[in-house]
Amino acid sequence: MATSERLVITSTINGEERTFLADSRDSLLEALRERLNLKGVKEGCNNGNCGACAVILDGRLVNSCCVMAAEIEGSTVRTVEGLATPEGLAPLQQCFLEEAALQCGICTPGFLMSSTALLAENPAPTDDEVRFWLAGNLCRCTGYDKIILAVQAAAEQMRTLKK
Numbered sequence: 001m002a003t004s005e006r007l008v009i010t011s012t013i014n015g016e017e018r019t020f021l022a023d024s025r026d027s028l029l030e031a032l033r034e035r036l037n038l039k040g041v042k043e044g045c046n047n048g049n050c051g052a053c054a055v056i057l058d059g060r061l062v063n064s065c066c067v068m069a070a071e072i073e074g075s076t077v078r079t080v081e082g083l084a085t086p087e088g089l090a091p092l093q094q095c096f097l098e099e100a101a102l103q104c105g106i107c108t109p110g111f112l113m114s115s116t117a118l119l120a121e122n123p124a125p126t127d128d129e130v131r132f133w134l135a136g137n138l139c140r141c142t143g144y145d146k147i148i149l150a151v152q153a154a155a156e157q158m159r160t161l162k163k
Helices: 028-035 091-098 106-122 126-137 145-162
Strands: 004-013 016-021 054-057 060-063 076-078
Touching: 016 145, 028 054, 060 106, 076 106, 091 106, 091 145, 106 126, 106 145, 126 145
Parallel strands: 004 076
Antiparallel strands: 004 016, 054 060, 054 076
16 A cells, blocks of 8 residues: 655645645645644535635635645645635625525535635626636535625625725
8 A cells, every 4th residue: 555755835825824744645625624724625525526625726716625735835825714804704705694695604615715716807797607607616505596696796895895
């Protein structure tokens, strides 16, 4: 049986430089949850089909279960824990609460990260664009209408704040 080696990885996680040990076989999902104690990143399917583990890696949305931890050396990773500030929730998080766009919470971090990536690229998406962008995220509890409403409300709020 092959053994995995331990790697020292240094990356910027949620704006803070972090150095941690990971096994060479660890996925980014495993490293975030088990090595860095960032439990907001959820394991749903562990094969890239549900989006529960979505994070933003060097400005690009990825499923962390499909990225090896070793690949993030020197990279920047943003997880759901990096959305809020000491002043409070990000507009997107607040809109998810206000629109009741969550139930059990397993998929919510992935939807928040996917929506964050969408709004960074397209601050005024149509409903169809939101639905297309979030197609990689699965929810087994709520249906998607409230999620779409929350993303649209956040987009409007964020555009107003920029004016």
